Amino acid sequence: MQSRTEETGPHHRWQDYEKIKLDVVAILAKNPSGVTGAKIAELVGITQGAMSKYLSMLNVDGIITSRKVGVAKLWKLVSNSDRSELLADKMASDRLNFKDYVVSLVEKEGRLLDPDNKRVLAMPTILLVSLYKHTKSILGSEVHPFFYEWGKSYARETQGLIQNMANRTGTQFFESFLSLLKLKGWGKFEIDMTEKNANVIWYDSIWSEIDPPEEVPVDDFMVGALTEAASLSFGGTWQFTEVDCKALGSPHCRFTGARAD
Numbered sequence: 001m002q003s004r005t006e007e008t009g010p011h012h013r014w015q016d017y018e019k020i021k022l023d024v025v026a027i028l029a030k031n032p033s034g035v036t037g038a039k040i041a042e043l044v045g046i047t048q049g050a051m052s053k054y055l056s057m058l059n060v061d062g063i064i065t066s067r068k069v070g071v072a073k074l075w076k077l078v079s080n081s082d083r084s085e086l087l088a089d090k091m092a093s094d095r096l097n098f099k100d101y102v103v104s105l106v107e108k109e110g111r112l113l114d115p116d117n118k119r120v121l122a123m124p125t126i127l128l129v130s131l132y133k134h135t136k137s138i139l140g141s142e143v144h145p146f147f148y149e150w151g152k153s154y155a156r157e158t159q160g161l162i163q164n165m166a167n168r169t170g171t172q173f174f175e176s177f178l179s180l181l182k183l184k185g186w187g188k189f190e191i192d193m194t195e196k197n198a199n200v201i202w203y204d205s206i207w208s209e210i211d212p213p214e215e216v217p218v219d220d221f222m223v224g225a226l227t228e229a230a231s232l233s234f235g236g237t238w239q240f241t242e243v244d245c246k247a248l249g250s251p252h253c254r255f256t257g258a259r260a261d
Contacts, residue, residue, distance in 0.1 A: 098183060105120055116158065145220070147224070151225035
């Protein structure tokens with residue numbers, strides 16, 4: 001009678017994840033058309049049950065993806081062309097997080113590119129706040145229209161990626177735009193929107209950390225971005241206003257918008 005160890009093969013601890021990952025990547029690199037989970041388990045030398053858990057972990061980490069071929073599920077390495085679709089698929093889930101956005105990025109010649117092939121620069125909150133203060137020291141009150149126009153430009157420049165997400169997930173452009181900001185670590189948003197009016201709450205304003213606080217709302221970038229995103233989503237001309245600002249003591253930032261035509 002075989003022992004349990006002989007039946008199941010060598011026992012692998014979850015600490016073996018890095019080794020298993022390297023083995024799976026090597027196998028799939030040699031088989032770009034895909035390999036079944038059972039075959040991968042056989043080649044690595046562990047049970048199908050254990051391999052199923054490892055494959056799930058690798059999938060969550062954005063390293064591999066699967067596709068159905070008849071009744072079989074084939075696993076393959078995530079290619080650059082897969083990443084936009086993987087990020088779009090995540091948009092339909094309630095489990096959105098910053099990691100989902102990170103695994104969608106591609107490194108090319110030392111640069112990080114997003115799924116829309118635009119360069120990504122990490123910009124910590126302190127840098128954005130410092131940029132606002134420095135710009136204000138030069139422009140004075142004109143800092144507000146400057147950041148407003150920057151926000152509108154940002155919505156336009158990410159239009160390709162946002163539209164792809166909206167198409168893939170069956171959501172509105174506006175909703176997908178705010179979901180991308182959430183994925184990029186900008187915080188949590190709540191939306192109450194019709195085709196002519198909108199109410200958006202932002203819980204984690206980047207510019208609310210300005211010290212000393214301003215005498216007027218400071219989230220001009222977001223006002224511009226929401227204005228442009230709504231116009232791209234619903235057509236016509238939209239205009240947003242920040243009615244509550246965290247930098248002025250409100251518990252959160254709130255924006256109202258309406259279609260002007």
